Amino acid sequence: MKYFSVIGDSISTFEGTMPEGYALYYDKQTQEANGMRGVENMWWYSVGRMLGARLLVNGSWSGGTAVGEYPGACSEERIATLGKDGTSPDYILIYIGINDCGSCVKLHKDDPDEPDSACFASAYRLMLSRLKNTYPDAKIFCGTVMRTQRVGDGEDWDLVGILGRGDLEAFNGEIRAAAAEYGCTLADLFMTGWKYDALDGVHPTAGGHAQIAEAWKEACQ
Secondary structure, X not given: OEEEEEEEOHHHOOOOOOOOOOOOOOOHHHHHHOOOOOHHHOHHHHHHHHHOEEEEEEOOOOOOOOOOOOOOOOOHHHHHOOOEOOEOOOEEEEEOOHHHHHOXXXXXXXXXXXXXXXXXXXXXXXXXXXXXXXXXOOEEEEEOOOEEEEOOOOOXXXXXXXXXXXXXXXXXXXXXXXXXXXXXXXXXXXXXXXXXXXXXXXXXXXXHHHHHHHHHHHHHO
16 A cells, blocks of 8 residues: 655645644635535645545644744654654645745845744745655655635635735746756646635635646646
């Protein structure tokens, strides 16, 4: 049996699949509101089936970013939780960056002495370096961040307006460069040109997760 683990943000969270204490978005109430029947509606569930693998750990954190100390995705603590009971993942799926972009974190260091975790370009590379060192036999997939489209009545506020301030393509450019530099497999979801459905403009509905999954399959062919 092959296993996969996920590292991401609220888009990839799902109740009962994450380490204890991790921040959650898709609880039972939110699942119902988004038309989700169960874990099989998550984008990564479909991608795992494509790979012929079973979920080991969903290491996603609601509100999570690549930058920063724990719970930043580049932190050693986050990296360490992707294995479980002595088993390491055969595949690691990374889908993170919308919160980095939306909160307009720095893309690059202001000076060479600045910590790698303080800006997106260096933090993403630090994350990949630590993943490669900790799970040397794993195949790592780096997903670029897709555009979204708000559907239905949804909330009376739009997260795209809150999280859409950064230059998404610039952040995706750093993901592409980092994947090439560290020999990871790029899943260039952004370049499919597709958008996924979200009631609030960010968090996918069940249909939105299906669209993300199809983008992963398209990008990884």
